[in-house]
Amino acid sequence: xxxxIDNILLCTFITVASYLMGVMVFQKFKKAWLNPLYTCTxxxxxxxxxxxxxxxxxxxxxxxxxxxxxxxxxSLAVPLYKQFALxxxxxxxxVCAVMxxxxxxxxxxxxxxxxxxxxxxxxxxxxxKSVTAPIALSISQSLGGIPSLTVSFxxxxxxxxxxxxxxxxxxxxxxxxxxxxxxxxxxxxxxxAKRAFDWGEVEGAMGSIAMITAALCMSLIAPFLIYFYx
Amino acid sequence: MVRYFAQFLTILVxxxxxxxxxxxxxxxxxxxxxxxxxxxxALILGVCDLKWVESVxxxxxxxxxxxxxxxxxxxxxxxxxxxxxxxxxxxxxxVSSLVVLFITAIIAEIIETNSKRxxxxxxxx
Numbered sequence: 138x139x140x141x142i143d144n145i146l147l148c149t150f151i152t153v154a155s156y157l158m159g160v161m162v163f164q165k166f167k168k169a170w171l172n173p174l175y176t177c178t179x180x181x182x183x184x185x186x187x188x189x190x191x192x193x194x195x196x197x198x199x200x201x202x203x204x205x206x207x208x209x210x211x212s213l214a215v216p217l218y219k220q221f222a223l224x225x226x227x228x229x230x231x232v233c234a235v236m237x238x239x240x241x242x243x244x245x246x247x248x249x250x251x252x253x254x255x256x257x258x259x260x261x262x263x264x265x266k267s268v269t270a271p272i273a274l275s276i277s278q279s280l281g282g283i284p285s286l287t288v289s290f291x292x293x294x295x296x297x298x299x300x301x302x303x304x305x306x307x308x309x310x311x312x313x314x315x316x317x318x319x320x321x322x323x324x325x326x327x328x329x330a331k332r333a334f335d336w337g338e339v340e341g342a343m344g345s346i347a348m349i350t351a352a353l354c355m356s357l358i359a360p361f362l363i364y365f366y367x
Numbered sequence: 368m369v370r371y372f373a374q375f376l377t378i379l380v381x382x383x384x385x386x387x388x389x390x391x392x393x394x395x396x397x398x399x400x401x402x403x404x405x406x407x408x409a410l411i412l413g414v415c416d417l418k419w420v421e422s423v424x425x426x427x428x429x430x431x432x433x434x435x436x437x438x439x440x441x442x443x444x445x446x447x448x449x450x451x452x453x454x455x456x457x458x459x460x461x462v463s464s465l466v467v468l469f470i471t472a473i474i475a476e477i478i479e480t481n482s483k484r485x486x487x488x489x490x491x492x
Contacts, residue, residue, distance in 0.1 A: 238471030
């Protein structure tokens with residue numbers, strides 16, 4: 138028991154310390170690829186390999202973070218509440234667009250993984266890929282996917298959406314502010330919402346609303362998927 | 368400091384409430400999402416004041432990256448998968464992300480233009 142507590146303290150300490158360093162490095166050089174997530178992950182993997190510590194020990198020592206992930210998800214109610222007036226005004230558009238977007242996302246994953254003969258575990262880990270990471274994690278866990286993979290899929294999809302999305306919207310002549318914000322928020326979550334803020338206040342607000350609505354939609358869809366595909 | 372602690376406790380209460388409801392009624396949802404919806408409703412109804420949770424909620428969202436690190440480190444176990452199927456995986460993720468983006472945008476655009484046209488017609492009548 139004592140050893141377990143030591144382990145939790147040690148792992149929490151390593152993670153928080155490396156995060157603080159990562160943030161400092163990021164703020165000093167301001168390069169997108171120096172995002173603390175990348176630098177810290179590489180740093181911790183190096184530390185674990187150098188000192189011959191085992192990875193399972195590290196992962197089991199980070200239970201505190203699972204709790205914080207839960208409270209972080211609850212915290213998302215605050216930005217949602219701040220946009221309440223905008224949500225009320227556009228309720229119908231938001232729900233229809235985000236729900237259809239999320240559903241087609243799930244359908245496309247199922248279809249593509251079947252066509253390319255990926256196994257079921259991969260498919261399940263990919264299904265929540267366009268949902269904000271803390272919620273994607275819990276959906277992946279509850280469906281029987283691999284949370285670590287899901288987190289990486291979430292970030293990879295966000296990067297793709299951000300790289301090609303604005304161009305695609307321009308090319309397809311989508312002009313509506315609401316549509317642009319919703320699209321980026323649904324497919325690229327927080328990073329997309331941030332990008333949408335560059336276009337303007339309405340786009341950005343729609344982006345963060347879409348991010349949370351998409352997460353809600355996905356968690357409502359997820360239980361039914363168990364009956365259909367699994 | 369005390370204020371932060373109290374705010375964290377308030378959020379924690381909603382999280383535990385969400386978890387409690389999920390286990391109680393054996394809902395197929397995650398407790399944290401139910402907790403979020405409960406907090407949202409509480410804020411709208413004025414049961415919970417924005418001031419009671421705001422700073423800590425923003426702190427969570429600002430430093431959410433920290434919470435992903437343990438999972439990102441866990442990817443180390445799966446490097447083999449990325450080496451073998453990386454191309455396929457990226458292709459699926461790219462195509463699916465763009466489908467989501469495009470469908471969401473087009474549906475929103477269609478609804479918005481339709482409702483605008485509807486309003487204009489209404490004014491003419």
